[in-house]
Amino acid sequence: MSFIPVNEPLLNGNEKKYLCECIDTGWISSEGPFVKEFEQKMSAAAGRKYGVAVSNGTAALEVAAMALGIKEGDEVIMPTFTIISCAMAVTKLGAVPVLVDSDPKTFNMRTEEIEKKITPKTKAILAVHLYGLPAEMDDILQLAEKYKLKVIEDAAEMHGQTYKGKPCGSFGDISTFSFYPNKHVTAGEGGMVVTDSEELAEKCRSLRNLCFRSDVRYVHDEISDNYRFTNLQAAVGLAQLERLDEFVAIKREMGRYYTEQLKDVEGLILPVEKTDYAENIYWVYGVVLGEQIKLTNREMVKLLAEEGIGARTFFWCMHEQPVYQKAGLFQDESYQNAEYLARKGFYIPSGMALRKEQMDIVADKLKKIMKQVRRSDGSI
Numbered sequence: 001m002s003f004i005p006v007n008e009p010l011l012n013g014n015e016k017k018y019l020c021e022c023i024d025t026g027w028i029s030s031e032g033p034f035v036k037e038f039e040q041k042m043s044a045a046a047g048r049k050y051g052v053a054v055s056n057g058t059a060a061l062e063v064a065a066m067a068l069g070i071k072e073g074d075e076v077i078m079p080t081f082t083i084i085s086c087a088m089a090v091t092k093l094g095a096v097p098v099l100v101d102s103d104p105k106t107f108n109m110r111t112e113e114i115e116k117k118i119t120p121k122t123k124a125i126l127a128v129h130l131y132g133l134p135a136e137m138d139d140i141l142q143l144a145e146k147y148k149l150k151v152i153e154d155a156a157e158m159h160g161q162t163y164k165g166k167p168c169g170s171f172g173d174i175s176t177f178s179f180y181p182n183k184h185v186t187a188g189e190g191g192m193v194v195t196d197s198e199e200l201a202e203k204c205r206s207l208r209n210l211c212f213r214s215d216v217r218y219v220h221d222e223i224s225d226n227y228r229f230t231n232l233q234a235a236v237g238l239a240q241l242e243r244l245d246e247f248v249a250i251k252r253e254m255g256r257y258y259t260e261q262l263k264d265v266e267g268l269i270l271p272v273e274k275t276d277y278a279e280n281i282y283w284v285y286g287v288v289l290g291e292q293i294k295l296t297n298r299e300m301v302k303l304l305a306e307e308g309i310g311a312r313t314f315f316w317c318m319h320e321q322p323v324y325q326k327a328g329l330f331q332d333e334s335y336q337n338a339e340y341l342a343r344k345g346f347y348i349p350s351g352m353a354l355r356k357e358q359m360d361i362v363a364d365k366l367k368k369i370m371k372q373v374r375r376s377d378g379s380i
Ligand SMILES: *Cc1c(COP(=O)(O)O)cnc(C)c1O
Pocket: 056, 057, 058, 059, 082, 083, 085, 086, 128, 129, 154, 156, 157, 178, 179, 180, 190, 191
């Protein structure tokens, strides 16, 4: 029996053709023409004027935070339940992440808890859309307006998603994307910062490339890093982007199919199909174990692996990260819903290349495991 991986990208469009074009023309560096074309098309898809491609989604968050002038002592509000890239973009600059709990159903930041976290040091809100449904952007934008805060939108998992009909990636001062292979558009590795501000875009272009001074090369007034994105990555990204609508449709069908297969399994909480502001695009198909189930997500991932199924646990909360605890951050903080998701949430194979017969196997194995688990818990 062959292993079903947690993710496998679909690369049967123009990827090979565009990559060959890179080789044939000799354009493999970040100066190549696909980079600009990808920036234009991706920013347009997100409803933005400017796009600056960078080496990955983590780099995009770092560049965005630097471009907005986040600095030592500033506070940035964000969900505790997210990937560490979000907190890192802030702590690397000497600023402090201020955390908020999550909604147990949509997995996104509980926006009603933001206001009481705002202090005179608060500089920005980092909105993160998680696992397929957008965060409540209206609430976030209203608070930002009221308190004169910047908004960074992490749309790394949201290619092709909309919030109340407007594209994710179009909200706030600056938005970021990732093109890691498990995202709806991949470039192998890659990221992008998108914005409507020419000034911010110019700043990001400089930050991406060692902050060379525009008048004299090799002279620097500021320090950043090398965050460049190559023409080879852009070739793949561009071919992927051409199929974005199709990819979103594939993911939605995948979500519908899994839900159909799993809806009667006791003790499994399935992803929300839609809210009043968006329809799930299932970045991954995330499942949460019910309170009555004693098993943890780590144990579940192991059981699934033994059955030949690749699965992953959900993110681990920022306030429980050993690295931040050691640094004295987030002492005695606790966020109940987020901690629950981090211990009980996991996702099953949901890559773009997943086939229906593989989904059937995944659903069957998961059902079988759940039955065994409920039996040993004494609930059946
Ligand atoms: C994937 C992801 C990132 C990081 O992107 P990389 O390209 O892996 O660095 C950032 N934020 C979120 C929400 C993500 O899912």
